[in-house]
Each structure stands twice: as C-alpha cells, then as structure tokens.
Amino acid sequence: MLNMDWSVFCKDTLTGEAVSGCLGTARDPTYLNWLFSAWGWTVSVSLSALALALVAGSIVGVARTLPEHPWLARLGNAWVELFRNIPLLVQIFLWYFVVPTLIPPLKNLPPFVLVVLGLGFFTSARFAEQVRAGIQSLPKGQRHAGMALGMTTAQYYRYVILPMAYRIIIPPLTSESMGIIKNSAVAFAVSIPELTQFSLQAGEETSRPIEVYFAVTVLYVISALVVNRVMALIEKRVRVPGFVAAGAGGR
DSSP states (O other), X not given: OOOOOGGGGGBBTTTOOBOGGGXXXXXXXXXXXXXXXXXXXXXXXXXXXXXXXXXXXXXXHHHTTOTTOHHHHHHXXXXXXXXXXXXXXXHHHIIIIIHHHHSGGGGGSOXXXXXXXXXXXXXXXXXXXXXXXXXXTSOHHHHHHHHHTTOOHHHHIIIIIHHHHHXXXXXXXXXXXXXXXXXXXXXXXXXXXXXXXXXXXXXXXXXXXXXXXXXXXXXXXXXXXXXXXHHHHHHHXXXXXXXXXXXXXXX
C-alpha cells in the first residue's frame, strides 16, 4: 500500500518544519495555506472567464441567427471558427506573448487578465454554438408572434426568444461551465499561481507528489461539482413545464 503522509501540508513552505495547527502566517505560509491560495486563483480565473464567455458567447450566438443582417452572421461564424479551432494553450501563449506586442497598451495588463481573455474568448465560441442552437430550436411562431405585436428585433429577442433559448441550453452550458474549471489549468503556463502550478512546485519541493496531486484533484472535483449543482438548481427553477423544443419531439 502507498505510504501517505498528509502532514506535508502542515509544513512551513520556507523552512520545511512542521507547524502546529497546519496554518501559518502571511509571511510564513504552510503548504495548506498555499493550496487554498492556489484554489482561490483557480476559482477567480474560472469565474471571470465564465462571465466573459457568457457575455461574448451570447452576443455572437445571437448575431449568427439574424437573417436580416447576414454580415453579422458571417462575423459570428468567423469568431466561432477562429477561437474554436486553435488549441487553448496556443491561444494563451498568443495572448501573453504576441497580442501585447501588436497592441502595446496591453503590455500593462497583468497575466491574470490576459489568461481570462484567452480562456473567456475560447469558451465564448462554444457558448455561441449553444446559444445559436437554442434559438434555432424554438418554433418559428415565437419570432413571428413578436413581430406581429410590433416588437423590434432587439425587443423580441430580449423578451421572447432569449428567455426561452437559455432555458433550453442550460444542460450543455453546465458542461461548458464545468469545462472552464478544468481548462483553467492552462494558466500555469504563464505563471498564474493556481492549482496546477501549485501541484508542480509543491510536489517537487516536498517530494510527496502523490499527496499533493491527490489534494489538487479533490479540489478540482469539488469546484466542478459545485458548478454542476448550481446549474442544476437554476435549471429546476426556470424550467418551462411541458415545453418541447422544435425537433425534440418524442424525447
């Protein structure tokens, strides 16, 4: 059996000496302090990228369903194909090394913001696909009813189309939201002190990689499960009883 030594988290990160209670100070943190700090960075990157992805993905998804503005649809399609077909890690490096060179003001942005932009825009392409699919799954009568009432395009999207579309796409959005938690691990590549970065450094310093990676894995699982439960509660509260999207008959 593996000889697990969980006391490694109660050791001072500077001296390696055991600390009573496992909690150090700001100047002399333990590996447990460092672990929870890294978890905070992971959550911060994930939630910030999720907010950006929801906003950008919604805008692009709507733009792809506007038949009266074909140029917007083409721009939306280009956005999705661009961000969806470049590996995430490559996009992070582009945001960190290339984009600030092309746009000098971005050199003043901290790495955290650049990672959020990279992860957020990458995920926005996937969200845009879900939003587009949700809108197109609605019966065409929804749109026609709004137009018959004299609503503008913005009004019937806001009051009729999007409230129904978002209810439909909550399950796939849940998967994408959980994916952001996992994808946030790429932030280690630009030295964001999140969980993956912690596991690499702490595992090497303590020579106890099994305990370190196990703890990090548990925190990733907890984070993803929390997102899953929150989205499940939202889905339950906003579900429209008896509604079946177009093309979903028989399910």
